Amino acid sequence: MDFEIRCCVSARDERRRETLLRCSQCKTARYCNITCQKQAWSVHKRECKCLRGLLPRVPTDSVRLAARLIFALFSPSKGSSKELYTLEEHESHLTSMSEQKKQGLSQLASMLELYLRQEAPDLAQEMTSSLPPSCREPLSLIAKVTCNCFTVSDGELQEIGVGLYPSLSLLNHDCRPNCVMVFEGTKLQLRAVRDIKPEEELTISYIETLSLTEDRQRQLEEQYHFTCHCQRCDSQDKDGLMLSGEEATWRLLKEALPRLEEQKAESRWEALIKSCSHFLSTVGDDLPDENLYKLRLTDMALDASVHLGHWEEAVRYGEKTLPVYRQYYPDPHPVHGVQLMRVGKLQHYLEHIADALDTFKQAFQIIKLTHGDDHPLTADLLMKMEECRSELDQKSSSSH
Incomplete structure (x- = not known):
């Protein structure tokens, strides 16, 4: 190690x-x-x-x-x-x-x-x-x-520090990598998320990939000093989907993002939920949920709702993101798994037990690959699934 x-x-x-x-x-x-x-x-x-x-x-x-x-x-x-x-x-x-x-x-x-x-x-x-x-x-x-340093995060991808892992820093970047890195404490694990052929290069993503090709390339240039020419960048894969809908409409959301990100950074949750609700109701169905800027606002609304204890709103925003995450993360990815787990916990808290079990099952299919069987997050997920099954059995018994 x-x-x-x-x-x-x-x-x-x-x-x-x-x-x-x-x-x-x-x-x-x-x-x-x-x-x-x-x-x-x-x-x-x-x-x-x-x-x-x-x-x-x-x-x-x-x-x-x-x-x-x-x-x-x-x-x-x-x-x-x-x-x-x-x-x-x-x-x-x-x-x-x-x-x-x-x-x-x-x-x-x-x-x-x-x-x-x-x-x-x-x-x-x-x-x-x-x-x-x-x-x-x-x-x-x-x-x-x-x-060459890595951002150290907990199992739910919250940043807690920075670390230097010299050998793993030598891995090259790809915007659709065949490996991901997850932390267990300060121990960094490299895990395959796709079948890897003999002598095939192991790759990771240096950045969060849920962004436009132009933005990914700019970030990689500024931070790591190379121009990415991976298959995803050269084909500009998903860019059309991310910018779907009327440009005049999504530009409103894009221009609002810096101010909303500032509210989030300052933990101004009441202001943030008010702003997000306003913009999301304004664009309504004019923008598909797959639009990148609408997705970012929906995620911010989810964060704000959770911090304010608005659980019904939180689960509504969270459920809206799941089909979109599925499209943008075709391979098992920690971000997708953690999002599913987060929504599952909200559903469970609100006693939507069958929905929660289904969401936890989807999360497990990802987390067992990205985090491994021995990771605390995997154990937590298995426990949540068992709780749901037990509660469903109790409901079934009491209804007979």
Whole structure:
């Protein structure tokens, strides 16, 4: 299994942040429980000193991750150094970056040097003597980390941090990959979602693929510095479906999205549900559910309804998305499986037991492949299915 370097938790969700234990010294690192905190101390103790030295400034995830990498290379544990030295095979892409992006990375590199000096005053000398050549320059190291790190997520795909898994970073991208990656804690699993022939290349998707070809290619260019020419991009597969309906109508939704995304990021759920309801009722049946922008608004309405406890509305929005997800994810995909499971839980809560069981069964067909039999999410799904069967049996017995 790959040796991983990771940041503990990113503060992307303020509500989640408030439920976590905070390190009493640096006030920055957060943990799910005391056991997790104790297990992390051997790694966190050097980082803790650096974080305290910079307060009230807090370094970005990428700076903390690069620093953890350097600490691991300074003091390699058994089996870790060989894996980490594979970073030599990774590109920094500095030569192909715009000056603006280089400038941003230079600021992160300066922060990294300042951060590390709290723990390693003779930093330059230590880096020269202890690190592989491509990791001695902070700018090059930061560039490699930002281009090759993975977003760590929980079983339900909520982002919780960033991590570096050097060997798996060498896999190439495809917008319709034959493999997916899922996390169990900080352990990263590579799982096949299609039959793979002998000597066929294993591929993953670096980005969320539910977007237009032009947008996917732009994101890959900006973040990973290559132009994608996979079969899906060259054929512009699904673009016509994503832009189905009257252009004048879907442009209204497209133009509204940045403001709605801002409301979601700020957890302004009342404002968000009001906006989404207004736009969705305005376009009505003029746009098919498959239209990408209508789907995004429907998903946002689902999120807002769940946060507000509007369960009937939530299940209505969720059920609208399922046939669309089925079209856009022809292969088993974690996003599709988690969406089915989410809707199934809503149906179950509202006592639509038969519907919930059917939805959970569909989710299971996906999750058992994307997450595997031993993943906690798979076990949770099996338990939900058993609960539904038991409740249906009870209803059947009481009706006789």
